[in-house]
Amino acid sequence: MDMLKGDEVAEAGLTDWRKLAQGLHARYLVDDFGTGVRFVAAVGEVGDALGHHPRVAIGDGYVDLKLVSADAIYRDDEGNEHVVEWVTQQDVDLARRITEIAADQSIDADPASVSVIELGLDTARSATIAPVWAALLTGNAEAQGHGTPSDEIRDATGRVPNLWFGDADEHGTGRQRFHVEVYVAPEVAERRIAAAVAAGGIVVDDSDAPSLTVIADQDGNTGVLCVAAAPTTNE
Secondary structure, three states: OEOOOHHHHHHOOOOOOEEEOOEEEEEEEOOOHHHHHHHHHHHHHHHHHHOOOOEEEEEOOEEEEEEOEEEEEEEOOOOOEEEEEEOOHHHHHHHHHHHHHHHHOOOEEOHHHOEEEEEEEEEOOHHHHHHHHHHHHHOOHHHEOOOOOOOOEOOOOOOOOOEEEEEOOOOOOOOOOEEEEEEEOHHHHHHHHHHHHHOOOEEEEOOOOOOEEEEEOOOOOEEEEEOOOOOOOOO
């Protein structure tokens, strides 16, 4: 199934969900653990019927869900097809059904609270160093290039953040190589940036804002705040 582009995901109007990194994310607020379990059970039944399921985490007062397809098709500029982890129509369809289940059970969504952390490492030799990081982060060599045409490290179980590799001069020194990528819902991005600045951070590059905003701490270490397009509505 073809992967969906960012504007296609936004146009789906999934008001309970936010596109962060590779997947769709939602947080639903529950009064107690039993309510969360019953909600997840209902989601599981719908997932069984559709042959697709979300990744689930239950905590104190919330249920977190992630939807992503492991067999999405990506076509590069030359027309070559790659199997990647990304959002497809089956994720959109299941997200809509989950939203209906939540409404039927009077469970509210909190889309502004979702977030994802990924790691970035700038290098000129990703193919050389990626096996080391695959082994260190996941203990599994197959994590290198999992669900991506690049050398990115992705743990299939989601235990650790993804590690992707950016370009760097092979002989470059004296610069930060590691940084964090913080994916947040569009409606909280300005507040998150303002909070970081109020705490002493500096916006060092907003040329790609609102999609990407680079923020440095007082020691010059940088992180990137990442935002995907907000879902559109018919209102």
